[in-house]
Amino acid sequence: MNRNNIKLGALYMLISVTGFSIMDIAVKWTTAEYSIGMVIAARMIGGLIPLFLVVPKERWGNFFHTTKPGLMFIRAFTGTAALFCVYASLHYLPLATTVSLTFASPIFSTLLSIFILGELVRVRRWIAIVIGFAGVLIIINPTSSEFSIYMLLPILFCVFFAMVSISIRLLSETEPSYLIAWYFTLFGFIASLFTIPFGGWKIPVSWFDLGILTAVGIFGGIGNLALTSAFKHAEVSLVTPLKYLSLIYGIIFGYMIWNEIPAWNTYLGAGFIILSAIFILRRETALKKEIQPEKFSIQR
DSSP, X not given: OOOBOHHHHHHHHHHHHHHHHHHHHHHHHHTTTSOHHHHHHHHHHHHXXXXXXXXXXXXXXXXXXXXXXXXXXXXXXXXXHHHHHHHHHHHHSOHHHHHHHHTTHHHHHHHHHHHHSOOOOOHHHHHHHHHHHHHHHHHHOTTSTTOOGGGHHHHHHHHHHHHHHHHHHHHTTTSOHHHHHHHHHHHHHHHHHTTGGGSXXXXXXXXXXXXXXXXXXXXXXHHHHHHHHHHHHBOHHXXXXXXXXXXXXXXXXXXXXXXXXXXXXXXXHHHHHHHHHHHHHHHHHHTTOOOOHHHHOOOO
């Protein structure tokens, strides 16, 4: 695998950040009128299309075969739970707030790796973890009258996503990435159907609404494919910091579309979280560890 084309890797990462940011906007827009389950169904249907393009022809005969069905289920379940949390968060919270809090996922991934994988974490990375949690507390500000219980949703997303990161790391030892993505997509779509009795599922009332729902799937798929390509062409440590540009998108479009103005603690807390995540990434690079892309990516 050639990871020496930094410019191409950076370009793919920018495409990924843009794709996910457009998807976040579409999710926030559509969940105002439609069920979160319906929006997730749209995301999953759109995500299936690019998967069909990357499956080798010789694999179609035994496509569903996996040597780790239990772990595949854990990845699919936690990934779907993470998706429900972040989509609900986009519905209830300002765009920039949700984006900022999801940046904490590498911190939770590092923490869970200690207990589940027995990973050794020294003092410097522990300090980074503490700084990251301080940033989370600054943003949610639990002692403030403006604290909302919905601020726990992106934190739950980070916890579930950390489980996704670890399960993907274990599955990738034997299972192809397209099969891991297929099981997750299929499980997520089926899970979304169980929300039908709770209402909010309806035929799009306009072509515009249909277009926005379609955009959730298309741009989510573009974001994931571009993210994979970015890590194929450049080292994770070089292109990952570009993902934090999504906060700029969140601030700009949150203000332009919903007149959202992030509070000062959102900026400060986001700074702490980003600093913590970048330090963890740089420290793992300095220790010459094999960097796991799924730990530092935020796929949704």
